[in-house]
Amino acid sequence: xxxxxxASDPLVSxxxxxxSLQRTLREQQTLLDSAGVGIVFIRQRVVVRCNQxxxxxxxxxxxxxxxxxxxxxxxxxxxxxxxxxxxxYATLSDGLTFRTERQMRRRNGRxxxxxxxxxxxxxxxxxxxxxxxxxxxxxxxxxxAQLSAAQYEKQVLxxxxxxxxxxxxxxxxxxxxxxxEQMLGYGPGELLGSSxxxxxxxxxxxxxxxxxxxxxxxxxRSFEGEVVLYRKDGTPVVCDxxxxxxxxxxxxxxxxxxxxxxxxxxxxxxxxxxxxxxxxDRTRELSETVENLHREISDRKHDQxxxxxxxxxxxxxxxxxRTLLAERSQHAIRAAQEGGTPLAVIFLDLDHFKHVNDSxxxxxxxxxxxxxxxxxxxxxxxxxxxxxLGGDEFxxxxxxxNAHGAARVAGKLLxxxxxxxxxxxxxxxxxxxxxxxLYPHDGADFDTLTQxxxxxxxxxxxxxxxxxxxxxxxxxxxxxxxLQLENALRRALERNQFELHYQPQITIATGEVRSLEALLRWxxxxxxxxxxxxxxxxxxxxxxxxxxxxxxxxxxxxxLQAWRAAGLPQLSLAVNISAIQFHQPxxxxxxxxxxxxxALPPDSLELELTEGVAVDDPRAAIATMDQLHARGVRxxxxxxxxxxxxxxxxxxxxxxxxxxxxxFIRDLDHDSNDRAIVSAIIRMAQALGMRTTAEGVETEAQxxxxxEQGCDEAQGYHFSPPxxxxxxxxxxxxxRR
Ligand SMILES: Nc1nc2c(ncn2[C@@H]2O[C@H](COP(=O)(O)O[C@H]3[C@@H](O)[C@H](n4cnc5c(=O)[nH]c(N)nc54)O[C@@H]3COP(=O)(O)O)[C@@H](O)[C@H]2O)c(=O)[nH]1
Numbered sequence: 036x037x038x039x040x041x042a043s044d045p046l047v048s049x050x051x052x053x054x055s056l057q058r059t060l061r062e063q064q065t066l067l068d069s070a071g072v073g074i075v076f077i078r079q080r081v082v083v084r085c086n087q088x089x090x091x092x093x094x095x096x097x098x099x100x101x102x103x104x105x106x107x108x109x110x111x112x113x114x115x116x117x118x119x120x121x122x123x124y125a126t127l128s129d130g131l132t133f134r135t136e137r138q139m140r141r142r143n144g145r146x147x148x149x150x151x152x153x154x155x156x157x158x159x160x161x162x163x164x165x166x167x168x169x170x171x172x173x174x175x176x177x178x179x180a181q182l183s184a185a186q187y188e189k190q191v192l193x194x195x196x197x198x199x200x201x202x203x204x205x206x207x208x209x210x211x212x213x214x215x216e217q218m219l220g221y222g223p224g225e226l227l228g229s230s231x232x233x234x235x236x237x238x239x240x241x242x243x244x245x246x247x248x249x250x251x252x253x254x255x256r257s258f259e260g261e262v263v264l265y266r267k268d269g270t271p272v273v274c275d276x277x278x279x280x281x282x283x284x285x286x287x288x289x290x291x292x293x294x295x296x297x298x299x300x301x302x303x304x305x306x307x308x309x310x311x312x313x314x315x316d317r318t319r320e321l322s323e324t325v326e327n328l329h330r331e332i333s334d335r336k337h338d339q340x341x342x343x344x345x346x347x348x349x350x351x352x353x354x355x356x357r358t359l360l361a362e363r364s365q366h367a368i369r370a371a372q373e374g375g376t377p378l379a380v381i382f383l384d385l386d387h388f389k390h391v392n393d394s395x396x397x398x399x400x401x402x403x404x405x406x407x408x409x410x411x412x413x414x415x416x417x418x419x420x421x422x423x424l425g426g427d428e429f430x431x432x433x434x435x436x437n438a439h440g441a442a443r444v445a446g447k448l449l450x451x452x453x454x455x456x457x458x459x460x461x462x463x464x465x466x467x468x469x470x471x472x473l474y475p476h477d478g479a480d481f482d483t484l485t486q487x488x489x490x491x492x493x494x495x496x497x498x499x500x501x502x503x504x505x506x507x508x509x510x511x512x513x514x515x516x517x518l519q520l521e522n523a524l525r526r527a528l529e530r531n532q533f534e535l536h537y538q539p540q541i542t543i544a545t546g547e548v549r550s551l552e553a554l555l556r557w558x559x560x561x562x563x564x565x566x567x568x569x570x571x572x573x574x575x576x577x578x579x580x581x582x583x584x585x586x587x588x589x590x591x592x593x594x595l596q597a598w599r600a601a602g603l604p605q606l607s608l609a610v611n612i613s614a615i616q617f618h619q620p621x622x623x624x625x626x627x628x629x630x631x632x633x634a635l636p637p638d639s640l641e642l643e644l645t646e647g648v649a650v651d652d653p654r655a656a657i658a659t660m661d662q663l664h665a666r667g668v669r670x671x672x673x674x675x676x677x678x679x680x681x682x683x684x685x686x687x688x689x690x691x692x693x694x695x696x697x698x699f700i701r702d703l704d705h706d707s708n709d710r711a712i713v714s715a716i717i718r719m720a721q722a723l724g725m726r727t728t729a730e731g732v733e734t735e736a737q738x739x740x741x742x743e744q745g746c747d748e749a750q751g752y753h754f755s756p757p758x759x760x761x762x763x764x765x766x767x768x769x770x771r772r
Pocket of ligand 1: 538552553554555566567568571587611612613643673674697730731732733750751752753756757
């Protein structure tokens, strides 16, 4: 109570100066003024005295502002004021010190937390008042509340975190949240005190994780990594782990189960890889498809170009073929028509080209054609077309060329052909025969022009080859006649228009008739008698010679058989065989069959061949001759001396007789050359063991020369023209007589 007496108090001032009491009071007052807590003396609920700190706690400048005022105003409200009084009374009345924490009210009305300690001055008499010490703990209270709130929040986080949180000390679990336990399948508190080894599958794994995290943790850094932990039941849990040292022995671990995420990530990675693979595959397929498409397009383009080329060019020589020639001719004809300019077509055929093919082979023939094509091309101008129709036939289209120009070109072609061609080690010369047709005189369209040129070329051949001829209307007439004959020939056999005549062949030494030559005659109701010299080539060209020849053979042998039956057994028959018939592989068999049909011995038949049969393919000709010879049939060489006979081949032919061509006989009387030739042929035949027959013997002088030279037989008008079968018998009887 004395503690709250101020120096200015009249009681204090009434004391004698510098008494010990005064000193004590001053000391106490100084103590109160410098106290860190507020001290107040309250009597009858009124502030009697207080120190400076008390006034400051409540927001007053000095204690004087409080003294004499009710202390109730320092409480939040009347109820709180009374509640404190009720709470404190029991303790204070027992003479004890009452302590409490209460909210009080500052001068500005704000409440604040305080620590109150009170004591009655006289527990027996409460009216004497009480002393209260007040400490402002508002800040401390607030800090505590914040701390509690923070701790609460932390606990909530710890308890409800979606990650496992583990506190380890010396690798033993001191604390963990529920999530961690649940993550590893343990019950609450089950892991407390456990070694962290418990959630690893082996010592090695546990130690390996220890090694991984040692360095960062030792350096105060956090460890972050992926660690596989194992549940109580042994299933692995892939965790994203972060840990940090708390002190030297302790650490906190935050673990997050990323198994599903990992699985999803792996699945995603796999799906991604698969997608990438698919994209790669599709890209590759696409680029392959694009490449294939490109290739296909270029192949197709190439094929189309190739198809066009094959359709328009000759594959061997690279020259335009008939199709392209026709197209170009049409253009050229149109231009010539519109411009009134000339146009020429040359039909060119190589002379005896077939010999090259047959004797040296097709490869040499092909190479020769290629060189000839180049040479033809070199002779003409760029605007001219050199085309190959096939075989050894070429057609040249010369826009702007008149007769003079075409003749010049033909001349140049002849000149060019004189230079030999070198094919491998063969040096070959190949002359052309050419026919020229002029637009529009010889034809107004492509077909007519080429036909006209072809007809003219044929005439050049007839006129000795290695030359050219212009088309004339007479030539046309001849070819019209050939067409007429060809058509008429088709019906000649069925209409029985053919007949055989027989010309005797006389043995010069005895005058006997031992054989007859069968010669074909054709009487056409409108065209009259047509010479075989005219219709046989037409029949050969049209292929009808095969049927006609068979008819001749069968008819001749039937006739011979009839004569033999009629008592002329010594006779034999000679039948002409054309080159086309001879080249038929079935010929030997056909001959044998017909001989058998007529029941005649093979040596009663003689087949007359021309030199031409052997020119094209001597080896094949020899083989056929050998076959016929083997069947007992005799062979003679007709028109000998006019053809292309190689003596080296002749000696290998199974030829029984040479028939000396009538062109050598005709002028025997006054042509010493013919005499020399006939004499030489007879000598040669004798040397080769062959007989000789002279054809076309018309005079006694010719016969005398032939007799003198040792010719075996003669045939000709001197003895008899060809006779009908009915006249043969009479002739033979007459001869005998
Ligand atoms: N492939 C076949 N060719 C045949 C056949 N028949 C005849 N021919 C050949 O036709 C050519 C012309 O024959 P042709 O008009 O019958 O003339 C022959 C004789 O009539 C004629 N001849 C006979 N003697 C004389 C004569 O003294 N003077 C003269 N100017 N002409 C005469 O000669 C022809 C005989 O020809 P060849 O065969 O060469 O002995 C002719 O080439 C026939 O071969 C046939 O069926 N198939």
